[in-house]
Amino acid sequence: MSTIRHDWTLDEISAIYNSPVLELMYRAATVHREYHATGEVQVCTLLSIKTGGCPEDCAYCPQAARYNTDVQVHKLLDTKVVLDAAQKAKNAGATRFCMGAAWREVRDNRDFDKVLDMVRGVSGIGMEVCCTLGMLNDDQAAKLKDAGLYAYNHNLDTSEEFYDDIISTRTYNDRLKTINSISNANISVCSGGIIGMGETDADRIGMLFTLSNLAIHPESVPVNALVPVEGTPLADQPRVSVWEMVRMIATARILMPKAMVRLSAGREMMTTEDQALCFMAGANSIFSGDTLLTTPNPDFKKDMDMFKVLGLTPREAYKNEGGCSHDHKHGEELVNQLIG
């Protein structure tokens, strides 16, 4: 069994990332099979609980107030609306529900209390509940944990060197501090990044270096392909190729064998064949549902058709804790039911 390491060097990561792509995929697929059930893919759903109007300047993001984009801005949704959406996602086969807010940081106010209620509610219906609310401190992380939060998403986004080209309103170190607060509260860390923002291979390798040398590897690593959005500074970036996604995913899989590597934003533009290469390279999680936070994504039906073609099954909730105590159908049965 390949060992879990936290001392990867940049040279080692670069050698893996730059190896011939079929060799790289084979190695990643081998590690994948050592640590995960073959053919099992986690299905997560995203909901933007507060959209747009964000004070930050993340160059990729349609929700930054300073860019003129088409997003439908709305304040924090009502708890009932969120819980209905979670139940719907669960009925459709998702096991993880992730709530995103266009906030710079969590503040101790009534909105945060409302989010804590949402976390209690979603966790109560037996879904793994995840939030992405921007920066937070130890105390806020502890409150989320008490409410039943399973995971928190806070991406490094890119390398430390390239970070300032993308975001100026907070630092790389701020990001690492938030990740530390999440870990301290015993919440699963979900952290990854985006490719296709104009970064170099060295930046991609640098981001993987930071993630894979964290004292505890993230429980999940989202690999997003930039979704270029009209009005943002990155609107005209060329699309990343599937081989770039494959290299990122395979390298992440080899460096962090136990992590769920999530084929995240960008699937709308990928064929089933493209995605199959990513699953072969070690991706074992997706966001499903027709919208990510604000941009389009394949819907459940389309994904379940793909699962059928590729012989994939949805992973059950709380698998790392030995399964959940709530009612759930076996994966294969679920796919058949969904596609009728």
Ligand code: SAM
């Ligand atoms: N405001 C919070 C924050 O920044 O942490 C949470 C929401 S934010 C939209 C979550 C993540 O979505 C970002 O860190 C980024 O990695 C990803 N993201 C945002 N816009 C994207 C885009 N256009 N393409 C790909 N990923 C994107």
Ligand code: DTB
């Ligand atoms: C992550 O890494 N990707 C998701 C989730 N974490 C929050 C978000 C992708 C957003 C893509 C652009 C949008 O839909 O607004």
Ligand code: SF4
């Ligand atoms: Fe705001 Fe998050 Fe978008 Fe940055 S990525 S502009 S912090 S919503």
